[in-house]
Amino acid sequence: MKIDFSESRSSKAGAIVIGVPEGNRLGPAAASLDKEGGGLIRRAIKSGHFEGKRKQALKIVAPQNVPANQIVLIGLGDAKGLSETECQNLGGEIAGQVNAAKERHGVVLVDRPTGCRLRAPEIAASIAYGAYLSSYRFDKYRKKKNTNGKPSLEQLSLQVKGAAQARRRYEPLAEIAEGVFFTRDLVSEPANVIYPETLAREALKLRRLGVRVEVLDEADMRKLGMGALLGVAQGSVRKPRLVVLRWQGATKRAKDKAPVAFVGKGVTFDSGGISIKPSAHMEDMKWDMGGSAVVLGVLRALAARKARVNAVGVIGLVENMPSGTAQRPGDVVTSMSGQTVEVINTDAEGRLVLADALWYCQNRFKPKVIVDLATLTGAIIVALGAEFAGLFSTDDKLAAKLAKAGEQEGERLWRMPLDDAYDKDIDSDIADMKNVGSGRGAGSSTAAQFVKRYIQDIPWAHIDIAGVTWSNRKKPTVPKGGTGFGVRLLNRFVADNYEGR
Numbered sequence: 359m360k361i362d363f364s365e366s367r368s369s370k371a372g373a374i375v376i377g378v379p380e381g382n383r384l385g386p387a388a389a390s391l392d393k394e395g396g397g398l399i400r401r402a403i404k405s406g407h408f409e410g411k412r413k414q415a416l417k418i419v420a421p422q423n424v425p426a427n428q429i430v431l432i433g434l435g436d437a438k439g440l441s442e443t444e445c446q447n448l449g450g451e452i453a454g455q456v457n458a459a460k461e462r463h464g465v466v467l468v469d470r471p472t473g474c475r476l477r478a479p480e481i482a483a484s485i486a487y488g489a490y491l492s493s494y495r496f497d498k499y500r501k502k503k504n505t506n507g508k509p510s511l512e513q514l515s516l517q518v519k520g521a522a523q524a525r526r527r528y529e530p531l532a533e534i535a536e537g538v539f540f541t542r543d544l545v546s547e548p549a550n551v552i553y554p555e556t557l558a559r560e561a562l563k564l565r566r567l568g569v570r571v572e573v574l575d576e577a578d579m580r581k582l583g584m585g586a587l588l589g590v591a592q593g594s595v596r597k598p599r600l601v602v603l604r605w606q607g608a609t610k611r612a613k614d615k616a617p618v619a620f621v622g623k624g625v626t627f628d629s630g631g632i633s634i635k636p637s638a639h640m641e642d643m644k645w646d647m648g649g650s651a652v653v654l655g656v657l658r659a660l661a662a663r664k665a666r667v668n669a670v671g672v673i674g675l676v677e678n679m680p681s682g683t684a685q686r687p688g689d690v691v692t693s694m695s696g697q698t699v700e701v702i703n704t705d706a707e708g709r710l711v712l713a714d715a716l717w718y719c720q721n722r723f724k725p726k727v728i729v730d731l732a733t734l735t736g737a738i739i740v741a742l743g744a745e746f747a748g749l750f751s752t753d754d755k756l757a758a759k760l761a762k763a764g765e766q767e768g769e770r771l772w773r774m775p776l777d778d779a780y781d782k783d784i785d786s787d788i789a790d791m792k793n794v795g796s797g798r799g800a801g802s803s804t805a806a807q808f809v810k811r812y813i814q815d816i817p818w819a820h821i822d823i824a825g826v827t828w829s830n831r832k833k834p835t836v837p838k839g840g841t842g843f844g845v846r847l848l849n850r851f852v853a854d855n856y857e858g859r
């Protein structure tokens with residue numbers, strides 16, 4: 359979908375969209391359109407019992423002298439409290455309405471509602487951002503031309519006072535959206551297309567944007583002693599990879615050059631291994647590399663908008679399969695940290711991958727903060743569903759920063775407990791630890807506690823995104839399927855806390 363901003367209306371449009379606040383007071387642009395159309399809009403508002411409430415919409419046929427097919431009225435509700443997030447949602451709803459009208463070109467007349475704290479260019483940029491995020495589709499494998507449900511909207515024009523300013527505000531947002539789309543694409547790809555080698559190849563594409571990318575293969579990891587990650591990988595014919603990404607955007611003068619680090623679980627398919635999963639919904643496990651895809655999306659966003667920060671990403675890529683070479687329940691592996699693990703359940707593989715990826719990242723880069731993302735436990739879905747991702751942290755300040763960024767981006771986090779009692783639960787009789795707890799409860803916390811054993815003295819947070827990586831219900835700016843949850847959150851986390859210092 360193409361987006362443009364202009365001061366005055368383009369000559370022709372499929373649908374003209376106007377926002378109407380509760381109480382139906384039309385802004386200047388909407389009022390002049392109404393005048394052009396001989397008062398039809400106001401008449402339609404009356405006869406259609408339109409009240410300008412949020413989520414209300416009314417479509418009318420455009421009058422003779424208005425150069426469009428249809429006019430779409432969108433309710434703004436109480437416009438005083440309109441926030442950027444709400445404008446993004448509006449943008450998604452506007453795109454939805456124009457699609458429902460089967461029009462290819464939409465023109466949004468942006469009036470700043472009276473009392474609204476946002477300026478018109480901000481409103482326009484946010485609407486555009488939301489509309490763009492909502493336009494994402496993963497339809498490359500629908501070969502038969504099935505137009506059913508395919509969005510018609512090709513171009514969205516925003517007419518706004520201060521178009522140049524709006525465009526300037528939108529540009530970095532568009533880059534962040536490309537990061538989100540990159541993540542959604544990777545998560546949506548099936549596991550016969552995206553496996554460690556090909557996912558590493560996708561990561562290499564970020565070189566174009568100035569990201570340094572290194573790919574470690576099995577032999578490299580063997581030398582480093584990554585027995586935990588390699589144990590997971592050994593059942594699959596797809597060979598593992600570890601990808602290291604670096605964005606060096608901090609200014610030369612920056613006092614603190616230590617990077618912010620992101621580490622991602624990249625299990626390109628999680629069958630469970632010998633502790634094999636039941637067949638129902640096993641196809642979901644193609645997106646068990648969601649954490650690594652978020653790391654890639656964030657680095658893409660940071661590089662594309664030339665963020666003034668040093669950031670590193672480390673992603674551990676494996677396929678977890680049962681076979682004659684697969685790891686067995688009861689096997690003991692030695693991680694890069696030297697700590698040994700008794701693998702009780704081969705389906706608790708994500709933590710084994712994180713253990714080595716995190717250790718490597720800390721030793722090599724000495725980051726000032728480290729955040730890992732993983733579709734780690736089904737238990738977090740039970741606890742939080744699709745509304746929140748689980749946040750585990752040893753550092754209250756870091757947790758607060760992440761929670762705030764998530765709140766602002768509509769990617770919300772809920773803090774979950776770490777505790778010595780959960781830690782005891784993973785002590786093993788034969789090795790330093792086992793990979794699952796003895797009790798039945800608190801599966802997300804024992805998993806986080808396991809990961810914590812691989813964290814040195816550094817602010818660390820773990821985000822369990824198992825419940826939010828894939829969605830079966832669309833939201834205004836998030837279509838069904840891969841959500842890209844985490845990219846916007848971490849981009850803002852960096853922008854608000856680590857840039858330009």
Ligand code: BES
Nearest residue numbers: 646703705706733734735736737794824
């Ligand atoms: N990848 C799964 C977690 C998961 C489940 C993600 C459903 C998304 C949707 C993870 O590797 C796993 O299998 N976890 C087990 C851990 C258990 C064996 C201790 C789980 O949650 O059941």
Ligand code: MN
Nearest residue numbers: 628705706707
């Ligand atoms: Mn598993």
Ligand code: ZN
Nearest residue numbers: 625628646708
């Ligand atoms: Zn998994």
